[in-house]
Amino acid sequence: MSDNLSIILTAGLVATAAGLLGPFLVLRRVALTSDAVSHAVLPGIVVIWLIFHTRAPLPVIGGAAVFAILCVLAIDALKGTNLVRGDAAIALVFPALFSVGVLGITRYASDIHLDLDSTIYGEIAFSPFETLPIAGVEIARSIVLLSGVALVNILLVVLLWKEFKATTFDPEFSRTIGISPKLLSRLLLVAVAITAVTAFESVGAILVVTLLIVPATTAYLLTDRLWLMVATTLAIGWISAVAGYWGAVSVDASIAGAMGLVAALCFAIALFVSPSYGLIARSLQRRRRSRSVQRELALAVKPQGAGADT
Amino acid sequence: MGSLIDLLPLAYPDAVVVVGAALLGMTAGALGVFAVLRERSLVGDALAHSALPGVAVAFLVTGAKDVGTLLAGAACAGIVGALMMVGIERTSRIRPDAAIGVVLSSFFSLGIVLLTYIASTNNANQAGLEKYLFGQAAGLLERDLIVMAILSAISLTLVALLFRALKTTLFDPNFAGSVGLPVRVLEVAMTALLVVAVIVGLRTVGAILMVAMLVVPTVAARQLAGRLAVVLPVSALIGAVVGVTGALLSARAELPTGPVIVLVGFLVVMACVLLAPGRGVIWRARKLARDRRRTLTEGVMVDIETAIHAGPPPTAAELALVSGRDPRVLRRVLRRLDREGMLARDGDRLHLSEIGAAAAHAVLERRNLWSAWLEHGWQLQLPDAREPNPSDLRASLGDHYADRLQALAVKES
């Protein structure tokens, strides 16, 4: 497999895994959980280094996952006290975990250059270099790992589609029919944590955060059907992966950054030209409405009352 | 500024850091109120991330690497990002969290692309630009403190001058608009103040940890106070105390300042959330358990009293049957009543002891008083909007009115 294809496939798999969960995060107004996770995993990496003296990807992903899950559950618990709102809970938990990680590095691990850029902020350009032999073919490790995560997410969302839909739309009703919103919320957050952690290592944190938030938000501007929102999210994710790679190569810039910018561009376009919720469509609607109201008023004041039947 | 630093019994560099942390904590504490209470706690996160492209553009445009220029770049990018957040929320159906997330991801992606571009233009000068994201309090200079102090003073004065308008807008933007306040301008102003706070913190604790500095003091202060006029100064105070404590601890332990400050703040918030009187998790849980227990005990006492009036004293099993209570729960309550000397047992038949009977009568009287309130309360002509608390009508209405209520009930019957 060529390096180009391998990188695009890696990014596409991240877009798939993230795109399945992103719409639910956006609809539940917890989009920024993804950014929280991206910072909260640091102590996990430090702990793994301290215990096993390794930076091998699988143990690192394991350690990071533990702290990512800790982070999302702590946010959930803090929110559950009803003393702290969801957004503030996020802003309290992740900097604390990040601080623990930074202190761990300076105290115990400063000699190993466990520097943030290369460890949690993986670089997608290097993803094709680590390979695993699968059925005699060398396949990038990131592709193998991310395929697994994407598959799990597909299963999760397909199998629990109606449960996720019901608990996101109307949690109280869900409780009366025996579907626990708390359970589904935790399941979703744990899935986000594991997806994010696995993807950080291959493509870097910011691309994962971007792909969890931006395509789903863009899709939210474009559609009124949940399944269509998920489908649109996936499409925008893949467009970002392909176009971003092409753009990065042609101007020799960061691949992850370029992919993020393409996603942002998609958002900007949707914000302006979305047929139902875009700025242009809405201002046209407003103008049309006011014009028709004016016309009716004009008809109504005519003495013959021609507008009586409108 | 210099004399203040000399006054502190600390080594000069440590003293600078402590003063910086106090300034930062105070400013972030006061200004963070306008993020947390608008449910936009993570605005700081987006502003912090948007500093990266700001720094990169400032470097590209000026070629300079001095702190002032780069921070000015970060501030400009922060204001652009803030306006975009407000704009996205205002003009579309996107919620604050997603708007923050979009701005955050877009700006940071842009920053990364710009950094790679700078790197590819072979300018060896660029190394370390991204270090601005992670703060180095140790590098703080007295000159930085003066800049911080001026920015803090300006923003805090602004808050003091606009306090009433800001409060109205925070609480009820629609009402604020209806009385002619420029709500949009005020909302942008609040976000602009946050930009100032983030810029002030960038050098000391770094961008990411700045998120916590904005939120910690307000959340803690909110647990302790209920009025904005109190929350704001308390928040500033908590911010300053957290900053100083963290800075001193980190100096002693030779650890980086930012993370220590943030962890101190986190502990303070957790303590407030758990222990705050009248509100904290533990306080509430204990109160709930106490109330439950009392309701249950009183209910069982009334059950016994009623049963005794109706016939022979009941056994525990009979009581469970009559009252429809879980026998296990009932046994537990009876044991508690035994301990408190409320029960007088006669074989396995249950009586109330003298104090038990008195307590049961008190409960019944409270309940009768409540019935009397429902029936005759409208005749009382209470002097103000006081409302009865069913569990203690006498205290909530005042003795005078409770007596009148009783008299009315007696007259009627």
Add this chain to the structure above:
Amino acid sequence: MRSTAETLAAPALEVRRLTASYSSRPVLWDVDATFPMGALSAIVGPNGAGKSTLLKAALGLIATDAGQALIQGRPVKTSRDRVAYVPQRDAVDWDFPITVREVVEMGRYAQIGWVRRVQRSDQTLVADCLERVGMAAYASRQIGQLSGGQRQRVFIARALAQQAQVMVMDEPFAGVDARTEADILGLLQELRNEGRAVIVVHHDLGTVRAAFDWVLLLNVRAIAAGPVADVLTPETLRRAYGAAGGLETEEQEPRWAA
């Protein structure tokens, strides 16, 4: 007479000594109440009397301090399939990308079970329910594009789709136009005639007198419960509404003259 005896034997909803509180202030206090099957029942009382709280506690949605609730003689935990709940409408996100049909399908989720998908038979039932509330033509609309009355119809259709014997509604007529109110009331009476129990939190005593069979008068305590004509007397009303004087009916004697 026999049928009366039977309905009394297994009431739709029975609340025993229910006590619930919000932060130390009792909202419900030792409430005993019974709602029969085959009747249209109302829970009425002044603001803050604990009407919604009673429903939520009965459905196990909030923790109670003491007491229990039985749906058709069994604890609510084991009889979720017997009761359908129509919450107050402001609780959901109207921008949610979901169609009218999908909302009504949610009524089937409990019967379908976890993981399994919505079947053809469920879709037929959903279509019937939409037809019954007059919303068949709007099945593919996004929920936010509907008027207040139409939204209420959709949530009633969702409860219908649950095919529960007991239907519980929290202020279904709040913010609904007169025609929708009449339509919904007619539908509820149909359900009653099918032998189901419909329990509605309501505040308009006029409607209750005219259209309901059974009523619980609530003011933190159960003031009175029973057939409408027996319960809604000037005496009990005065005890329920107390000094608030907030009676919506005009047939009351002028109390302030007393």
